[in-house]
Amino acid sequence: MKRPYGYVIPPHVHNPTPYEVSYTSEVLLIKSGRVRVDFYTSDQHYLESSVLERGDVILLAFCGHGFEMLEESEIIEVKQGPYIGEKNKTRFNGISKSQIRIRETT
Numbered sequence: 001m002k003r004p005y006g007y008v009i010p011p012h013v014h015n016p017t018p019y020e021v022s023y024t025s026e027v028l029l030i031k032s033g034r035v036r037v038d039f040y041t042s043d044q045h046y047l048e049s050s051v052l053e054r055g056d057v058i059l060l061a062f063c064g065h066g067f068e069m070l071e072e073s074e075i076i077e078v079k080q081g082p083y084i085g086e087k088n089k090t091r092f093n094g095i096s097k098s099q100i101r102i103r104e105t106t
Contacts, residue, residue, distance in 0.1 A: 028076070034053050035070060037066070039063055039065055042063065048101045
């Protein structure tokens with residue numbers, strides 16, 4: 001959020017609300033380093049890759065993804081719960097290095 005000086009968010013609590021989570025979404029903040037993220041369709045077909053650097057934030061929802069650390073990296077990961085460990089993901093073989101297509105950013 002970006003708010004001007006003097007903006008007030010009134011005190012509040014969040015009411016209990018039952019949620020049904022069908023898919024896990026996650027937000028990653030790259031605290032340091034460089035990370036390549038590979039994007040896949042939900043049926044495991046490779047799309048493209050992107051390089052994330054210190055300060056970048058990414059929301060991963062409704063897609064397959066994998067990562068390679070291009071430097072020693074620190075990542076902050078935020079997911080909605082409940083966390084059920086390995087039961088909520090299907091691992092699969094990724095692409096080879098020769099297949100990587102880095103998306104150019106402007």
